[in-house]
Amino acid sequence: MSTLPSLAELQGISAELRGQVIKMSHQAGTPHLGSSLSCIDLLTAAYWTALRIDPEKPHDPNRDRFILSKGHAAPALYSVLAKRGFFSPDWLDTFATHGAELAEQPSPNCAPGVELATGSLGHGLPVALGLALAAKIQQRDYRVLVVLSDGECNEGSVWEAALLAPALKLNHLAIMVDFNKWQATGRSEEVTSLTPLRAKWEAFGWHAVEVDGHDLAALTEALREVPHPSGKPLAIIAHTIKGKGVSFMEDDNNWHYRIPKRDEVNKAFAELGLPAPQLAAAKSGSAS
Amino acid sequence: MRNAFADEITALAKADERIVLLSGDIGNRLFDKFKEACPTRFYNCGVAEANMVGMAAGLAMCGLRPVCYTIAPFLTYRCMEQIRVDLCYHHVPVVLVGTGSGLAYASLGATHHSCEEVGMLRLLPGLNVMAPGDAWEVRGCLSAALADENPTYIRIGKKGEPLVHGSRPEIRLGQALQLSEGREVALLSSGAMLPEVVALGKLLESQGMRPAVYSLPTVKPLDTALLEKVFADFRVIATVEEHSVLGGLGGSIAEWKADRPKMPGRLLRFGTEDVFLHETCEQEEAREHFGLTSQKLAERIAAALR
Numbered sequence: 001m002s003t004l005p006s007l008a009e010l011q012g013i014s015a016e017l018r019g020q021v022i023k024m025s026h027q028a029g030t031p032h033l034g035s036s037l038s039c040i041d042l043l044t045a046a047y048w049t050a051l052r053i054d055p056e057k058p059h060d061p062n063r064d065r066f067i068l069s070k071g072h073a074a075p076a077l078y079s080v081l082a083k084r085g086f087f088s089p090d091w092l093d094t095f096a097t098h099g100a101e102l103a104e105q106p107s108p109n110c111a112p113g114v115e116l117a118t119g120s121l122g123h124g125l126p127v128a129l130g131l132a133l134a135a136k137i138q139q140r141d142y143r144v145l146v147v148l149s150d151g152e153c154n155e156g157s158v159w160e161a162a163l164l165a166p167a168l169k170l171n172h173l174a175i176m177v178d179f180n181k182w183q184a185t186g187r188s189e190e191v192t193s194l195t196p197l198r199a200k201w202e203a204f205g206w207h208a209v210e211v212d213g214h215d216l217a218a219l220t221e222a223l224r225e226v227p228h229p230s231g232k233p234l235a236i237i238a239h240t241i242k243g244k245g246v247s248f249m250e251d252d253n254n255w256h257y258r259i260p261k262r263d264e265v266n267k268a269f270a271e272l273g274l275p276a277p278q279l280a281a282a283k284s285g286s287a288s
Numbered sequence: 289m290r291n292a293f294a295d296e297i298t299a300l301a302k303a304d305e306r307i308v309l310l311s312g313d314i315g316n317r318l319f320d321k322f323k324e325a326c327p328t329r330f331y332n333c334g335v336a337e338a339n340m341v342g343m344a345a346g347l348a349m350c351g352l353r354p355v356c357y358t359i360a361p362f363l364t365y366r367c368m369e370q371i372r373v374d375l376c377y378h379h380v381p382v383v384l385v386g387t388g389s390g391l392a393y394a395s396l397g398a399t400h401h402s403c404e405e406v407g408m409l410r411l412l413p414g415l416n417v418m419a420p421g422d423a424w425e426v427r428g429c430l431s432a433a434l435a436d437e438n439p440t441y442i443r444i445g446k447k448g449e450p451l452v453h454g455s456r457p458e459i460r461l462g463q464a465l466q467l468s469e470g471r472e473v474a475l476l477s478s479g480a481m482l483p484e485v486v487a488l489g490k491l492l493e494s495q496g497m498r499p500a501v502y503s504l505p506t507v508k509p510l511d512t513a514l515l516e517k518v519f520a521d522f523r524v525i526a527t528v529e530e531h532s533v534l535g536g537l538g539g540s541i542a543e544w545k546a547d548r549p550k551m552p553g554r555l556l557r558f559g560t561e562d563v564f565l566h567e568t569c570e571q572e573e574a575r576e577h578f579g580l581t582s583q584k585l586a587e588r589i590a591a592a593l594r
Binding site for chain 2: 123
C-alpha cells in the first residue's frame with residue numbers, strides 16, 4: 001500500500017471485521033468469539049499498516065510472514081485475509097461447514113495467506129524463529145510477526161523460543177501478545193504468575209513495549225520498529241479486552257465458549273455502528 | 289555411527305547449500321568441520337528440543353533442508369507433538385537424527401534409553417523411520433532421507449560400532465539389504481543390532497542351519513516385497529532390534545502379518561521387554577539382560593524350530 005489508511009479508516013475496518021467474526025460465530029456455531037474480538041485491532045494494524053504482502057503473490061519468498069499462533073481466533077485471521085483480497089469473502093459464509101476451505105482452526109495451506117496450521121498453542125513462535133533464521137541464511141529482508149495469546153504464554157516452548165531468538169539476533173522478528181487477561185477458564189494472571197509480562201520478555205533479551213491493544217495509532221507506531229534498531233527481537237505487549245467492541249461481551253469470559261444468538265448479533269452490529277446483517281439460518285446448537 | 293554422521297552431513301552440506309544443521313547442545317567438537325565449511329548453516333539451539341523442531345519446520349517451509357541432531361529420547365519423546373504437528377501435519381522435509389538410540393547409553397539410565405520411540409513415531413502419518421545397522425548405513429540413510437520429500441527420523445548408535453558392510457551400500461527408503469542367502473530361518477535386523485545378528489547367523493551356521501540375513505535400515509515404510517517373500521519361503525522369520533518388542537520393527541511386521549493369516553512363516557520378535565531397565569549396566573550387559581546376544585538368540589530360535 002502506497003499510502004496508509006487514516007485512523008478513522010482503520011477503525012472502520014476493525015468494526016467491520018468484528019461484525020464479520022460475530023456473524024461467523026453465530027452462523028457456524030463456533031466458540032472463541034471473545035478471543036477473536038480481542039485481537040482484531042492487532043491484526044488490522046499489522047495487515048493495513050505494517051506487513052509487506054501482496055494478495056496476488058501469497059507465496060512470494062520475500063513476503064513478510066504473519067502467524068496467528070492463537071489459532072482459536074482463526075475467524076479473525078480469515079476475515080482479515082478475505083478483506084485484504086487473499087480469497088473470496090464467500091469463503092467466510094461457509095466457514096466451519098462440511099467440506100469448506102476454512103475450518104474452525106486453520107489446516108496447512110487451507111487458504112492463501114494462512115502461513116501455519118495452528119490450534120495447538122506454543123507452536124507459532126518456534127516456527128517463526130525458523131522462518132526468521134531462514135531470512136538470514138538466504139539473505140532475504142522479510143520480517144516475521146507472530147500474535148500470541150496470554151494463555152499461550154503458559155507453554156514452555158514459547159519460552160524456549162524466547163530464549164533463543166535474541167541469541168540469534170533475530171531483530172526482524174516481532175511478537176504481539178494479545179494480553180486480554182483471560183484464558184479459557186480463569187484470569188491469566190491468576191492461573192500462572194504471568195505478570196510482569198513486559199519485564200519477562202525484556203529479561204529474556206527482547207526489546208519489549210506495552211501498548212493499548214485497541215489504540216490503532218499506537219499499534220501502528222509500535223509495528224514501525226521492525227526490524228528493531230536495538231538488534232533485538234521486538235515484543236509488543238498489547239493490553240486488550242476480551243470481547244472488545246460489544247458491551248455485553250467485553251471482559252466476560254463466558255464468551256470464550258458462548259455463541260451469540262440472532263438478537264445478540266443484531267445488538268452487537270448496532271453497537272459497532274454496522275448495518276443489520278443478513279444472517280443465514282444458524283447451525284443447530286446456536287439457537288437463534 | 290555419530291562420526292560417520294558428522295562426516296557425511298558435512299560432505300552433503302558442502303554440496304547442497306539448503307542443508308542446515310541444528311544441534312541440541314550436543315556433539316562437542318563433533319561438528320567443527322561442518323562449522324568451518326558452512327559457518328552460516330550450523331546452529332546450537334540449546335537444551336530446548338521442542339523449539340528446535342519447530343524452528344526446523346520454519347526453515348523447511350522456506351525451502352531449506354534442516355537436520356536436527358541430539359540424543360534420541362530428548363529428540364523424540366519430548367518433541368512428539370512438534371514432530372506430529374510442525375513436521376508431519378505440515379509435511380515438511382526435516383530430518384531428525386537421534387544419537388545414542390536404543391540401549392547405547394545404557395549406563396546413563398533409563399532417561400537416556402530409547403526403546404519405545406520407533407513405535408511411537410511410526411504411527412505418525414508421512415514420517416519415515418530409519419535405523420541404520422552400521423556407519424556405512426548411516427551415510428546411506430542420511431542421503432536417502434535428504435532426497436525425500438517426507439520428514440524422516442533416523443535412530444543411530446554412538447561411536448565405535450563394528451562395520452558390517454565393506455563399502456557404502458545403496459540405501460533406498462523401504463528397501464532391505466540382503467547380507468546372506470539361506471533357508472528355514474530369516475534374520476531381520478534393525479539398527480545397531482546388525483553386527484550381533486551377523487554373528488548370530490554365523491553361530492546358527494555352525495550349528496548346521498543356513499539362515500538368511502537381512503538388514504532393514506527402514507522400519508517405515510516397511511519393505512513389504514521382502515516380507516511377502518520371507519513369509520512365503522521361510523519357516524521362521526526373526527526380527528532383532530534394540531527396541532521394545534512392542535511397536536518397533538517386530539511390532540510393525542506383526543501388524544502386517546495379522547492381515548495375512550495364510551502366510552505360512554512364523555514371526556519371532558526379539559527386542560527389549562515392556563519394562564524400564566533399572567539395572568546399572570553397560571550396553572553389552574543391557575543386551576544380555578534382554579537376551580539380545582547371539583548365544584541367547586540362537587537358543588531361542590532353536591527352541592522355536594523344535
